[in-house]
Amino acid sequence: MNQDYIIVQCPNCGAKNRIPAEKKGRNARCGRCHTPLTVGPYAGASAHPVHVTDATFQQEVLKSPGTVLVDFWAPWCGACRMVTPVLDQLAQEFSGRMKVAKLNVDENPLTSSRYGIRSIPSLLFFKNGTLVNTVTGALPKEELKRQVQAIL
Ligand SMILES: [Zn+2]
Numbered sequence: 001m002n003q004d005y006i007i008v009q010c011p012n013c014g015a016k017n018r019i020p021a022e023k024k025g026r027n028a029r030c031g032r033c034h035t036p037l038t039v040g041p042y043a044g045a046s047a048h049p050v051h052v053t054d055a056t057f058q059q060e061v062l063k064s065p066g067t068v069l070v071d072f073w074a075p076w077c078g079a080c081r082m083v084t085p086v087l088d089q090l091a092q093e094f095s096g097r098m099k100v101a102k103l104n105v106d107e108n109p110l111t112s113s114r115y116g117i118r119s120i121p122s123l124l125f126f127k128n129g130t131l132v133n134t135v136t137g138a139l140p141k142e143e144l145k146r147q148v149q150a151i152l
Helices: 057-062 078-093 111-116 142-149
Strands: 003-009 016-020 027-029 036-038 051-053 067-073 097-105 121-128 130-136
Touching: 003 111, 027 051, 027 121, 051 057, 057 067, 057 097, 078 097, 121 142, 130 142
Parallel strands: 051 097, 067 097
Antiparallel strands: 003 016, 027 036, 067 121, 121 130
């Protein structure tokens, strides 16, 4: 029988564990050192932010399991450019456990107005499709990280 596997690297010993995809979202342990592994809902998925639009927001954010962080941004916004590398880093650090998405407010007015976005960058945290937190402005990475950890 064919089965999909995902590779989860152990944070303790660095071993690459092959874990059945059906275990996504559940707990596992490293085969070498038995350190608990985080096999989040996005295990094996891209560790880079995904671009979402009015058309894909429902599927990519509202119907996505676990935690999704959405950055409402625009190309002309200077503070947004400060947040971009932070989000790239968070997408890496929380890869497998959280999805990071970016929505261009100029190109996607429907979603922006639905959530009452008045200033950017605005970072919206969704958990299982429900908006649970909103952060406005370019916060330092450590502060954002703290907010993510509070939700995960
Ligand atoms: Zn290990």
